[in-house]
Every structure is written in structure tokens, then in C-alpha cells.
Amino acid sequence: MTELIIAPGNAGTADLGENVEVKAEDIDGLLQLARSRFVDLTFVGPEQPLIDGIADRFKSAGLVVFGPSAAAARVEGSKIWSDDVMTRHGIPTAESRAFDDSASAIAYGRSKPEGSLVVKADGLAAGKGVILPDSYEELDSAITEMIDDALFGDSSSKLLLAERMSGPEVSVFAFLQGEIVSAEVAACDYKRIGEGDTGPNTGGVGSYTPPEFWTSELAEQVRTEILEPIAKALVAEDSSYSGILYAGLMITDNGPRVIEFNCRFGDPETQILMPKLETDLFDICMAVAEGRLAEQEVSWSDSAHAFVVMTSDGYPGSYKTGMAITGVDVAAGHGLVIHAGTARNELGALVTSGGRVLGVAGSGESVKHARDAAYAGVRQIAFEGAGYRDDIARRAIVE
Secondary structure, three states, rough: OOOOOOOOOOOHHHHHHOOOOOOOHHHHHHEEEEEEHHOOOOEEEOOHHHHHOOOHHHHOOOOOOOOOOOOOOOOOOHHHHHHHHHHHOOOEOOOEEEEHHHHHHHHHOOOOOOOOOEEEEEEOOOOOOOOOOOOOHHHHHHHHHOOOOOOHHHEEEEEEEEOOOOOEEEEEEEEEEEOOEEEOEEEEEEOOOOOOOEEEEEEEEEEEOOOOOOOOHHHHHHHHHHHHHHHHHHOOOOOOOOEEEEEEEEEEEEEEEEEEEEOOOOOOHHHHHHEOOOOHHHHHHHHEEEEEEEHHHOOOOEEEEEEEEEEEOOOOOOOOOOOOOOOOHOOOOOEEEEEEEEOOOOOEEEEEOOOOEEEEEEEEHHHHHHHHHHHHOOOEEEEOOOOOOOOOOOHHHHO
């Protein structure tokens, strides 16, 4: 009998397996858990433990783990290192420069046209480490806050000033094992809290697939110019990759260019990609972990999916928790309800415990049908201070 153990989990995962109170960053605790429970495969979801070397620790202990080494996880853990790798290996990305002092960064920023740069914290910042200033004043403030005021702690002690590219954004995923790259899949996500892509960046508030501009020709170009080259580059850099690779791309007038790489499944894209995956995820992960990806089929369906996230009032800033959640069972009749910041209180009632609380993933024969299903589900759920964007996937609808 298959057992699913989730650490630490939430109210939703408790319905699927056993939640265990071990934090995702507690590598020693997770190692002890895997050993004591004779775990056959450990799947690492979040980026921080990967960057901290959990895959290396588990492999050294003789355990099977899905996820890249700490060296390979630098593609997400350090934007400066990732940018250097892309530059050295000719992988298309934005022109950028790295800085560790605000005065030099501000001087460089002022030498460029106003509104032409993006400010990126070098390290992890929970999806919020990218600022798009429209004026010199905003640019100066972003640089000062990151470096001098330690807005993201050590993660922003260094930063990148990158060329501000234009064009539609797309998230492309593929399983990698060394130079082997599986079939890829594409989705679009929404990072900003406000409709029309306004307000601050978040960890992600919605997504849909397939993108309206995605073609077989574009997929082949992304594969040959970005996915396969980065796999080979990481091998050449003694940082061979094993796991799922996320490529955040912008489709510019000059072709696809990399915005960033992530060393794990993306959020909120995973919520719509898992229903598209026709091959058993466990089989794929075991094949990657055991070095058999070349022999493993990876197949994605052509079905359409949309995901709408419900957030707490105040997110991505401060917000209250412990708000009672209702309507989840009714919403499940419209789509897949996926929990994030949820918990059970002392009475067993479902309550909020985070900024991104939960969401509904709808599916259908078109993006419009999938979008309608997702919003039909979301409208059944209520909690104090609930909010969501009303424009998820709207741009992909062909009337």
C-alpha cells in the first residue's frame, strides 16, 4: 500500500496523506523522518531546502530524492550566477550588471533611459525580489532598499540591474537529468496582486494553459535555444541538473529570452500542470532520481486549465489569519480546490493561515471553459477579507 507523507502540509494535504510537523527547511529533521519511515522517494517541493543542499544530504545517506543538487539549484538561488552561466554559454537573456553597493548601482541606473531597467535581488525573496521601477526616483529607492536597508536580508546584499524586456511572458517546464531533457509544457502565470498587472509582485495569484501564443515552432525554438543549452551548460559548469526545471521566459521581438530559472515546480503553474500530465508523476520522478530519464516517457495532454488564487486582505503585505473558510465542498463541484495557507483550528474548522489561502483549478475543452469553471468555484468560497483577481486568463479568450 502506498503511503504519502507531507512535511509540514496543510489542511488540504491532510485529506491526501499524513501531515508531519517537520518544517521544509529542517533538513536534519526530514532526513530522520525519511530514514525512520523507510521512505522510497522524497520529493522536494520548495526551493530553499534545495538551495541548502537537501538533495546532496539525502543522496549521501543512500536515500532516493527528486531534486537538484545545491550546485545546480544556484540557477534559482543566485540570479547573478545564473546570469553569468547564460552569458558564458550563449543562452538568450537580458543584458544585465551585478552590484553590491548602492552608489555604483544608482550611477549605472542613471546612465540608462528612465524606466528601462529591472531590479533583481540576487537571492531568494519569496517571489517578491523583482522590482520594475518606472522612474529614476523609484529605481534609486529600490536599489537603496535592497542593498542598504536589507529589504530581503542577505538575499539583496547583491543585485542585478537588468534590461527591461517587453513581450508576453511564459513559464516552460521540463524534467532534466544531466543533458537529457523531457518533453516540455508551457503555462502563463500572474504575479502582481492587482488586475491589469498592477500593484506589487506576489508568489503568484493565477495561471492558465495553454498560452494563446504558444505554437509547436515556438516550443522547438525554446527547446533548442534554451532548455537543451542550459542542461548542457550546467553539466559543463560541474552543476549537472536532476529534477524539474522552470524557465521563465519573455517572448520578445527577437525571440524567447530567459527572465529567470527556478529549480522546482512553479507556483501557481503546478496546480494546472499536474492535471495535464498523462504520465505517472511518481514514475517520472523515480526515473530522474535513478538516472533513467532517457528511457521514461513524459506526456502532457492538450487540455485547457485555469487556476484562480484567493488571498487574504493585505497580502503581499501584512494580513490576518484564523478567518473561517466556507464553501469549499460546493466549490469542488466546479474544479479542483487546492489549499495553500489553510489550517484547522482547535474545533476542527477550516481557517486561513497564510496570504495565499487556496484556489480553484478549472478544466475544459478551451481556456474559456476552464476559466469559467475556476471562477464558478471561487465564487462559492468565502472568508473574511477574501480577494482574487477577476482577469485571470481573460487575455487568452477568443470570442
